[in-house]
Amino acid sequence: MTPADSLQQPRRILRLTRARPALGRCRAIERLVGAGTRIPVAELAATSRRSAPVALARQTAMYLARVVHGLSFRDIALAFGRDPRTVAHACRRIEERREDPAFDAFLARLERATVVAGGQP
Secondary structure, three states: OOHHHHHHHHHHHHHHHHHHHHHHHHHHHHHHHHHHHOOOHHHHHOOOOOOHHHHHHHHHHHHHHHHOOOOOHHHHHHHHOOOHHHHHHHHHHHHHHOOOHHHHHHHHHHHHHHHHOOOOO
């Protein structure tokens, strides 16, 4: 470990400690989205690129974490193993897709399920 690494270690621990509640909420959302899309949670949680349907499901989960739980892009990024800019992009993409009535209805059902499962309105 270099001296620079030892200086970064406390920051990393602080970020992980702060993200712990966010991690639990994001895992619950992943399970709901996985059930709603019939995509295994392991696929949603994978850190490598996946097919378009898996990417859309993961973006949906990130969006729900932001909208229902009000989590920051940074906390969501830590929970999903992504960059905060990726989370912001995911939220924009889902907002754009809400113009499709069928997708909007599907997302509204997931939002309600997330709230019932323990989120805030």
